[in-house]
Amino acid sequence: MALATAHTVSLQGSVGHLIDVQADVSPGSPGTTLVGRPDASLNEARDRCRMAISNTGVQWPGATRRVTILLAPSDLVKRGTHFDLAIALAILAACGEVSQRTLDDTLVIGELTLTGGLRSVPGVLPMVMAASRRSFTRVIVPEPQAREAAMVPGMTVLGMRSLAQVRAELRGEVVPEAAPVAPMSGSRLIEWRGSRRLTEHDLSDLKGVVDVKYAMEVAAAGGHHLMLSGPKGSGKTSLAERLPGILPDLSVEEALELTAIHSLAGALEPGDDLIRRPPFFAPHHDASKASLLGGGSGRVRPGEVSRSHCGVLFLDEFPLFRSDVIDALRQPLESGEVTIARGEESATYPARGMVVMACNPCPCGEYSSDLPGNRCTCTQLQRHHYSRKVTGPVHDRIDILRHVLPPTRQEPSALPGEEPETSAVVRARVADARARQHNRYAGREWRLNSQAPSAVLAREWPLPDLGAARLEQEVLAGRLSRRGAVRVHRVAWTVADLRGRAVPTVSDVDTAFRLRQGEALLQDSVARRAS
Amino acid sequence: MTDDDRLARVALSRLTEPGEAKIASLTAQLGAVRLHALLSDPAQNTPEARDVATRLSGLDPAAELERGERLGLRYVVPGDAEWPAQVDDLIRAETLDHRGGPPLGLWVKGPTRLNDLEGAVAVVGARSATTYGTEVAASIAGALVRAGHPVVSGAAFGIDQAAHRGALAVDGANIAILACGADRAYPTAHHELLAHLGRTSAVVAEVPPGCAPTRGRFLSRNRLIAALSRGTIVVEAAARSGALNTANWATRLNRHLMGVPGPVTSAQSQGVHELIRAGAASLVTRGDEVLEVVGDTGTHLAAPARAPSRRRDTVPPRDQRVLDAVPLARAAPVDSIATTAGMALLDVQASLRRLMRDGLVELMPHGWRLTPAANE
Numbered sequence: 001m002a003l004a005t006a007h008t009v010s011l012q013g014s015v016g017h018l019i020d021v022q023a024d025v026s027p028g029s030p031g032t033t034l035v036g037r038p039d040a041s042l043n044e045a046r047d048r049c050r051m052a053i054s055n056t057g058v059q060w061p062g063a064t065r066r067v068t069i070l071l072a073p074s075d076l077v078k079r080g081t082h083f084d085l086a087i088a089l090a091i092l093a094a095c096g097e098v099s100q101r102t103l104d105d106t107l108v109i110g111e112l113t114l115t116g117g118l119r120s121v122p123g124v125l126p127m128v129m130a131a132s133r134r135s136f137t138r139v140i141v142p143e144p145q146a147r148e149a150a151m152v153p154g155m156t157v158l159g160m161r162s163l164a165q166v167r168a169e170l171r172g173e174v175v176p177e178a179a180p181v182a183p184m185s186g187s188r189l190i191e192w193r194g195s196r197r198l199t200e201h202d203l204s205d206l207k208g209v210v211d212v213k214y215a216m217e218v219a220a221a222g223g224h225h226l227m228l229s230g231p232k233g234s235g236k237t238s239l240a241e242r243l244p245g246i247l248p249d250l251s252v253e254e255a256l257e258l259t260a261i262h263s264l265a266g267a268l269e270p271g272d273d274l275i276r277r278p279p280f281f282a283p284h285h286d287a288s289k290a291s292l293l294g295g296g297s298g299r300v301r302p303g304e305v306s307r308s309h310c311g312v313l314f315l316d317e318f319p320l321f322r323s324d325v326i327d328a329l330r331q332p333l334e335s336g337e338v339t340i341a342r343g344e345e346s347a348t349y350p351a352r353g354m355v356v357m358a359c360n361p362c363p364c365g366e367y368s369s370d371l372p373g374n375r376c377t378c379t380q381l382q383r384h385h386y387s388r389k390v391t392g393p394v395h396d397r398i399d400i401l402r403h404v405l406p407p408t409r410q411e412p413s414a415l416p417g418e419e420p421e422t423s424a425v426v427r428a429r430v431a432d433a434r435a436r437q438h439n440r441y442a443g444r445e446w447r448l449n450s451q452a453p454s455a456v457l458a459r460e461w462p463l464p465d466l467g468a469a470r471l472e473q474e475v476l477a478g479r480l481s482r483r484g485a486v487r488v489h490r491v492a493w494t495v496a497d498l499r500g501r502a503v504p505t506v507s508d509v510d511t512a513f514r515l516r517q518g519e520a521l522l523q524d525s526v527a528r529r530a531s
Numbered sequence: 532m533t534d535d536d537r538l539a540r541v542a543l544s545r546l547t548e549p550g551e552a553k554i555a556s557l558t559a560q561l562g563a564v565r566l567h568a569l570l571s572d573p574a575q576n577t578p579e580a581r582d583v584a585t586r587l588s589g590l591d592p593a594a595e596l597e598r599g600e601r602l603g604l605r606y607v608v609p610g611d612a613e614w615p616a617q618v619d620d621l622i623r624a625e626t627l628d629h630r631g632g633p634p635l636g637l638w639v640k641g642p643t644r645l646n647d648l649e650g651a652v653a654v655v656g657a658r659s660a661t662t663y664g665t666e667v668a669a670s671i672a673g674a675l676v677r678a679g680h681p682v683v684s685g686a687a688f689g690i691d692q693a694a695h696r697g698a699l700a701v702d703g704a705n706i707a708i709l710a711c712g713a714d715r716a717y718p719t720a721h722h723e724l725l726a727h728l729g730r731t732s733a734v735v736a737e738v739p740p741g742c743a744p745t746r747g748r749f750l751s752r753n754r755l756i757a758a759l760s761r762g763t764i765v766v767e768a769a770a771r772s773g774a775l776n777t778a779n780w781a782t783r784l785n786r787h788l789m790g791v792p793g794p795v796t797s798a799q800s801q802g803v804h805e806l807i808r809a810g811a812a813s814l815v816t817r818g819d820e821v822l823e824v825v826g827d828t829g830t831h832l833a834a835p836a837r838a839p840s841r842r843r844d845t846v847p848p849r850d851q852r853v854l855d856a857v858p859l860a861r862a863a864p865v866d867s868i869a870t871t872a873g874m875a876l877l878d879v880q881a882s883l884r885r886l887m888r889d890g891l892v893e894l895m896p897h898g899w900r901l902t903p904a905a906n907e
Contacts, residue, residue, distance in 0.1 A: 521661060524688075
């Protein structure tokens with residue numbers, strides 16, 4: 001047969017398009033053409049495949065043959081190097097080296113070297129997920145990425161080291177030895193002591209600050225964005241770093257989404273399993289828009305805001321972030337996804353993590369830290385510029401605001417039985433509250449209160465009359481914007497979920513209002529429920 | 532004091548509710564022994580009086596004291612070395628809702644001696660407090676104990692608990708005054724706290740061991756909190772809060788009354804704001820300010836809050852005028868500065884020389900300009 005088809009996937013953002021790689025080998029003037037809008041890196045595939053096939057010990061189609069390779073559908077721009085293996089196999093099938101039948105229900109992913117060896121490529125998990133939805137049941141991937149592909153249920157995964165191995169496997173022959181696949185470029189080259197320090201952190205390390213801890217618990221339970229403000233040294237960072245610790249393990253669905261994003265970002269390492277724990281990212285404040293939101297040259301990579309999907313994105317010193325970055329954060333903060341449009345390409349990635357912002361009262365961080373003797377050296381103008389960086393629209397999208405005070409000289413010592421709660425105890429409560437939300441929103445497009453669309457919330461899960469009246473009063477008094485009222489509505493549900501109530505009560509609304517406005521909480525609401 | 536007096540007081544305290552002004556005043560006039568004898572006389576003309584006599588004869592105060600001892604309680608009465616003299620101010624204080632007068636005696640559990648509580652300060656407030664209130668209460672209580680002032684409160688939820696907890700951070704007297712028997716824990720959730728205070732400081736009650744707290748007993752307890760202390764701080768109190776009752780007693784006893792303000796929008800602070808507005812309480816915001824009020828004359832003067840002083844603030848007024856006229860970046864000649872300042876050229880020249888000596892201006896090739904120091 002002089003015509004054969006192999007299947008692979010092209011990724012555009014998180015959308016996977018199924019690509020038929022067709023190879024035609026027929027008499028004509030010698031040469032190889034690759035059509036179907038390949039980009040530069042893909043165009044080089046011709047040469048890679050040619051040498052790979054020759055060095056595998058198979059004859060490249062003879063001197064009087066013309067090889068035409070089509071990547072269909074043709075209107076889509078295709079980029080990446082993972083098409084190599086599919087192209088090579090299509091040519092081998094067209095030459096009768098392997099049977100077309102063996103390629104029919106098989107997804108093929110992998111980059112080739114000139115010796116015919118395979119190399120790892122980014123994005124294997126989302127590609128396999130896309131193929132699985134199109135009822136593919138078998139996938140061939142470079143050996144180190146077999147684990148990643150196997151995370152998709154119901155998929156037969158063949159992890160291979162070279163084209164020769166793939167050919168032998170498809171022909172039903174004994175698979176030859178081959179050199180191991182080189183690790184993907186950009187994998188973690190340095191491991192340093194302390195790189196896993198976050199797992200050591202526990203909420204019980206921090207004494208006092210009960211209101212902030214409660215705010216974190218609510219934020220974690222409902223996935224709400226949180227802002228911590230306070231003078232330097234008040235413990236904002238220590239608190240934020242303990243937030244992932246009170247988040248429950250990811251569900252299988254969440255884990256697949258997140259692992260797929262990390263795969264797209266090329267951040268999965270060989271041997272990495274499905275990501276089960278919520279991620280925590282704390283980019284420095286000089287981060288670029290592309291690194292935070294996604295982009296980059298060539299492929300549109302997901303940014304930190306997407307990589308912390310289902311986890312925590314901590315933006316310390318928030319007002320020091322570049323203004324364009326702060327403003328660009330509006331979309332992910334509001335809709336839980338981020339769209340990067342560029343030329344022909346537009347990629348949308350999920351970004352439903354919690355964003356935790358921390359800010360000082362002024363650039364030097366001393367303002368109001370020590371009231372009787374103010375040590376702040378900033379001018380009024382500097383303070384003004386600093387606070388103005390957090391624009392109104394961003395402020396409007398923050399669900400919970402907390403002021404953190406510097407610890408007093410001596411923290412009250414704990415009595416027996418009154419030690420601060422550990423992260424595990426709080427995590428269990430958060431998990432319960434999340435389970436309630438999963439039940440309530442079963443079959444919906446969202447999982448947590450913070451993601452519920454306001455219109456649906458108002459229609460199907462309104463606040464009880466008294467609670468709604470309380471909010472209306474605040475709106476009329478000008479203390480709360482309409483958008484703010486919606487935020488309070490969502491937080492009120494989370495507060496009720498944490499307290500195990502079927503519907504928010506007036507006191508839940510009151511607590512939510514105080515959380516959002518940064519007001520002091522009632523002691524009863526933060527007191528431990530156990531005693 | 533004789534044992535008879537002590538026994539008579541135990542019996543009388545069983546007979547009556549705490550803080551009954553009538554009994555207190557009769558005790559003061561007749562003495563506890565005489566009053567006890569008169570009331571126990573079975574040959575009385577009214578049926579009520581005969582009931583009282585029967586009830587008194589049914590009591591066994593000696594056994595009661597023994598039982599108290601087994602529970603780790605001692606009964607302190609007037610005349611004992613441990614009796615806190617400041618409580619006797621209640622004799623002269625006006626009654627409030629028929630309540631008043633000094634207690635017949637005090638049941639005490641714990642090592643702290645009540646006669647050491649002269650400098651004590653009460654920190655009281657709402658049970659339904661906010662985290663703001665509890666933070667301030669804890670920090671003020673800590674500062675008081677650190678400065679050697681015992682802290683007194685009522686071991687209730689909210690502010691009371693925060694005050695005890697704040698005082699716990701430092702070693703020092705930390706007294707809980709209860710409306711129930713000193714052997715009981717009310718509220719029960721504060722069992723650990725009260726047990727700890729009973730071991731390290733003191734838990735005090737006017738009612739005999741085993742008694743349950745009632746509304747009336749809380750009100751009587753409040754007068755003791757105010758009377759034992761040199762001053763009372765109300766941290767948070769809604770418009771109708773029990774803490775205002777304590778505040779009322781502090782006023783009647785001519786004790787210092789202080790209030791910690793909150794946001795004007797907070798319902799939890801309304802009562803405090805009303806006290807301050809009416810002039811009954813002075814406003815305090817932190818430990819130093821409380822110490823200034825309750826400390827001995829001339830000690831603990833709190834430094835007023837102020838911004839850091841700048842060098843140019845110390846310049847005399849006329850030089851100040853010149854300084855204001857000197858440009859920041861581009862130097863200006865002396866005549867232009869004189870015009871801007873509206874002063875005579877010679878004066879300005881002399882001023883500029885002085886300012887240069889102080890390092891506030893510098894002489895450039897084209898005139899004068901401010902130094903960075905002048906702009907700090």
